[in-house]
Amino acid sequence: MNLLQALAYFFREALVGLLRSWRVSALAVLTITVSLFLAGSFLLTSGNLARAIASWKQDARLTVYLADGVDAAARDRIAERLAAAPWVEEVAFVPAAEGAARFRSAFPSLAELVEDARYGSLPDSLEVRQRELTSTELAAHRGWIAEIGRLPGVETVDDDREWIAGVATLLVVVRALGSLLTGVLLGAAIFTIAAVVRLTSFLYRDEIAIMRLVGATEFFIRGPFYVEGLLQGLAGGVAAVAALRAVHFALSSRVAESLVLRLVARDFLATGEVAALVAIGAAAGLGGALASLGREQAASERG
Amino acid sequence: MIRFFDIAKRYPSGQVALEGVSLAIEKGELCFLTGGSGAGKTTLLRLIFREETPTAGQILVNGRNVAALPRGKVPYLRRSIGVVFQDFRLIDRKTVFENVAYLPRILGLDATKQRRIAYEALRRVGLAHRMAAFPWQLSGGEQQRVAIARALVNDPEILIADEPTGNLDPDLSREIVRLFLDIHRRGTTVIFATHDRQLIERVGHRALVLARGRLVEDRRLPVGSFDAGLTPAVGAGDDA
Numbered sequence: 001m002n003l004l005q006a007l008a009y010f011f012r013e014a015l016v017g018l019l020r021s022w023r024v025s026a027l028a029v030l031t032i033t034v035s036l037f038l039a040g041s042f043l044l045t046s047g048n049l050a051r052a053i054a055s056w057k058q059d060a061r062l063t064v065y066l067a068d069g070v071d072a073a074a075r076d077r078i079a080e081r082l083a084a085a086p087w088v089e090e091v092a093f094v095p096a097a098e099g100a101a102r103f104r105s106a107f108p109s110l111a112e113l114v115e116d117a118r119y120g121s122l123p124d125s126l127e128v129r130q131r132e133l134t135s136t137e138l139a140a141h142r143g144w145i146a147e148i149g150r151l152p153g154v155e156t157v158d159d160d161r162e163w164i165a166g167v168a169t170l171l172v173v174v175r176a177l178g179s180l181l182t183g184v185l186l187g188a189a190i191f192t193i194a195a196v197v198r199l200t201s202f203l204y205r206d207e208i209a210i211m212r213l214v215g216a217t218e219f220f221i222r223g224p225f226y227v228e229g230l231l232q233g234l235a236g237g238v239a240a241v242a243a244l245r246a247v248h249f250a251l252s253s254r255v256a257e258s259l260v261l262r263l264v265a266r267d268f269l270a271t272g273e274v275a276a277l278v279a280i281g282a283a284a285g286l287g288g289a290l291a292s293l294g295r296e297q298a299a300s301e302r303g
Numbered sequence: 304m305i306r307f308f309d310i311a312k313r314y315p316s317g318q319v320a321l322e323g324v325s326l327a328i329e330k331g332e333l334c335f336l337t338g339g340s341g342a343g344k345t346t347l348l349r350l351i352f353r354e355e356t357p358t359a360g361q362i363l364v365n366g367r368n369v370a371a372l373p374r375g376k377v378p379y380l381r382r383s384i385g386v387v388f389q390d391f392r393l394i395d396r397k398t399v400f401e402n403v404a405y406l407p408r409i410l411g412l413d414a415t416k417q418r419r420i421a422y423e424a425l426r427r428v429g430l431a432h433r434m435a436a437f438p439w440q441l442s443g444g445e446q447q448r449v450a451i452a453r454a455l456v457n458d459p460e461i462l463i464a465d466e467p468t469g470n471l472d473p474d475l476s477r478e479i480v481r482l483f484l485d486i487h488r489r490g491t492t493v494i495f496a497t498h499d500r501q502l503i504e505r506v507g508h509r510a511l512v513l514a515r516g517r518l519v520e521d522r523r524l525p526v527g528s529f530d531a532g533l534t535p536a537v538g539a540g541d542d543a
Contacts (some may be wrong), residue, residue, distance in 0.1 A: 002411060009408075066507045072445060206392070206394075207394050209392070210392050210393075210405075211405070212378075212381075213352075213354075213381065213386055213392070213408070214381065214382070214386075214405055214406045214409075214453065215378040215380075215381035215382035215406060215457075216378060216405075216409050217375075217378065217409075218375075218378075220409050269536055
């Protein structure tokens with residue numbers, strides 16, 4: 001029998017096996033779907049968050065808010081002082097009205113804050129674009145920010161990089177948590193598929209004994225079970241991606257109005273990530289079948 | 304064709320299935336294996352097709368040291384040996400044809416050739432007309448004939464039968480024995496395990512007697528009346 005004939009036989013027998021024990025097969029598919037859905041959710045969230053951080057990093061500014069009543073000469077002196085730093089690329093004056101307009105545009109849901117008298121209006125500011133710092137410059141940069149903050153006419157200094165670093169830490173935590181939970185659930189899925197394949201091979205134990213008796217090779221006997229695990233994993237992967245797509249589609253209409261959704265769910269997974277999820281499902285299914293049949297072989301060799 | 308050299312088989316529980324068994328079965332022989340329950344008949348047969356491995360001694364089948372055969376080579380040994388059991392061991396969810404054509408299929412023969420040789424094997428046992436039936440739709444005698452057809456499909460040099468008439472009534476048993484005699488007449492080495500001493504006397508040829516795991520008797524017998532009155536192959540009517 002050539003490989004193509006063997007594969008056709010494996011797929012046919014695997015489908016028969018799946019239909020024969022469809023309830024437990026469905027359970028295995030569901031387990032892998034849940035674990036990959038969770039993995040996909042973390043991947044989607046962290047991917048969007050990572051893209052947002054990258055974009056913020058690109059637009060990161062140091063904003064020096066000026067005290068009320070600072071005249072143009074004082075403002076220019078501060079600007080000159082800022083421009084003298086080696087990491088500063090550009091210094092631009094942003095009048096209070098423009099600052100408020102930018103805030104309203106970036107955070108429409110928080111727009112009323114800049115109009116609410118209780119919070120006061122935004123002051124004039126100097127916006128500083130900086131190049132990427134080297135590790136040896138970090139300490140000097142921190143000292144420089146403190147110095148700027150003490151300059152006469154400076155109300156406060158706000159470095160975007162500080163809060164971006166905070167969000168980046170959150171991203172690391174999300175990824176670690178996602179990896180941990182996904183690992184645990186994938187382990188459970190592999191265990192379930194192994195149990196299902198073992199159950200199917202138990203249902204077929206008489207047939208397997210007959211196959212061995214008439215001279216079938218182990219490859220020929222086990223092939224359908226490997227394919228069965230693979231198909232369960234593939235089905236779980238595809239179902240997880242479909243569920244994820246449906247949830248993302250349902251949320252997409254609300255992305256524009258929710259800052260959180262915009263941060264974590266703006267874009268769906270990339271094609272490569274979708275393929276990776278499905279491939280992980282297939283690999284988990286195959287892994288479950290391999291683990292199960294490895295034990296069956298060890299048992300048959302002992303027996 | 305088959306040589307046993309001082310074979311012993313002891314199970315981990317301490318039970319001794321065979322002890323000091325040496326024998327030789329030549330190509331084309333018809334050999335009955337008999338003895339009481341637990342005498343070691345089934346174990347001896349299982350050693351030939353490497354369902355078991357001996358604890359001590361060597362077994363040669365067609366010049367191959369079966370005990371030392373790597374696991375991966377066992378399927379190839381089994382393809383040269385047909386085996387028939389008392390309980391038929393057919394795959395219930397497959398048709399008669401699929402049961403018989405299983406080996407040709409795994410050997411990679413094309414569909415036409417699979418059909419041809421499966422049909423030929425079923426015709427030999429008189430069941431070519433039941434190819435589409437499932438085993439559970441057949442009588443015990445018919446199921447055993449399907450099992451024989453499956454054992455014959457690859458034209459094996461050795462046919463092993465472990466009490467193939469044990470589950471059948473006397474008429475069906477005679478039919479099955481005639482089938483084995485017909486197969487033997489065509490040159491196949493047949494090893495037939497049975498409790499039935501009368502059958503052995505009536506058929507003749509050779510009897511190996513086991514008792515408590517030891518070969519206690521190896522007798523050459525005159526060909527008996529059973530063989531003399533042999534009718535043509537059971538499946539002669541299937542050509543129509």
